[in-house]
Amino acid sequence: SYELTQPPSVSVSPGQTARITCSGDALPKQYAYWYQQRPGQAPILVIYEDRQRPSGIPERFAGSSSGTTVTLTISGVQAEDEGDYYCQSADSSSTSLVFGGGTKLTVL
Amino acid sequence: QVQLQESGPGLVKPSQTLSLTCTVSGGSIRSGDYYWSWIRQPPGKGLEWIGYIYYTGSTYDNPSLKSRITMSVDTSKNQFSLTLNSVTAADTAVYYCATVPHSAMEVNSYYFDYWGQGTLVTVSS
Numbered sequence: 001s002y003e004l005t006q007p008p009s010v011s012v013s014p015g016q017t018a019r020i021t022c023s024g025d026a027l028p029k030q031y032a033y034w035y036q037q038r039p040g041q042a043p044i045l046v047i048y049e050d051r052q053r054p055s056g057i058p059e060r061f062a063g064s065s066s067g068t069t070v071t072l073t074i075s076g077v078q079a080e081d082e083g084d085y086y087c088q089s090a091d092s093s094s095t096s097l098v099f100g101g102g103t104k105l106t107v108l
Numbered sequence: 109q110v111q112l113q114e115s116g117p118g119l120v121k122p123s124q125t126l127s128l129t130c131t132v133s134g135g136s137i138r139s140g141d142y143y144w145s146w147i148r149q150p151p152g153k154g155l156e157w158i159g160y161i162y163y164t165g166s167t168y169d170n171p172s173l174k175s176r177i178t179m180s181v182d183t184s185k186n187q188f189s190l191t192l193n194s195v196t197a198a199d200t201a202v203y204y205c206a207t208v209p210h211s212a213m214e215v216n217s218y219y220f221d222y223w224g225q226g227t228l229v230t231v232s233s
Contacts (some may be wrong), residue, residue, distance in 0.1 A: 001171070001172065031216070031217050031219075033218075033219040035220075041205055041225075042223040042226050043155065043223060044223075045221050047219060048217070048219045048221075049212075049217050049219075052223065058152075060215070086154065088155075088219065088220075094216060094218070095168065096157070096170060096210065097170075097218055099154055099155040099156065100154070100158065102155070
């Protein structure tokens with residue numbers, strides 16, 4: 001089955017830039033999406049179609065894509081950005097949707 | 109803005125059937141604007157897509173769960189439902205309902221824009 005690979009954890013100091021990667025063989029052909037999940041809450045979509053930001057999501061959240069890796073970049077990280085981040089995409093045939101294992105972002 | 113609310117038993121015995129309903133407000137299932145989806149998250153673990161259904165009844169399932177899943181829509185109640193049979197402890201999770209925009213799927217884009225708050229289902233005797 002298709003898999004997306006994320007680092008388990010990323011730590012940054014407030015005001016710094018956090019980068020979370022997600023790798024998958026089908027990512028050159030399929031869009032990637034990113035979700036933020038704070039403890040005890042439902043996920044929130046923060047990036048769709050690789051780099052598009054839904055309304056209400058701060059400009060410090062940005063997505064990019066290069067080959068089989070997509071990256072979520074959070075510039076000027078704030079304490080409220082702490083939480084788990086999941087990438088999501090579809091397999092090459094678009095028949096199955098898959099999430100990455102999640103990355104815990106810690107703001108030091 | 110669409111709002112979603114999951115409901116169902118919080119405790120299910122092993123080998124029995126898990127049944128959940130998602131009630132939609134702020135929009136009509138019959139509008140065709142969304143595919144209606146289920147996602148779960150075992151305690152302390154990551155997210156897993158279960159499947160989604162269109163108002164016409166067309167369904168798309170996670171192959172790993174396909175044989176145990178049934179999804180349905182009730183347009184008269186503006187609800188959609190999930191049943192998962194032959195449950196085990198591995199099915200213990202927070203179950204979320206969510207939406208996938210139909211307009212996005214037409215351009216090969218599949219993302220979950222609205223989510224319910226989730227409901228914890230524990231499988232235990």
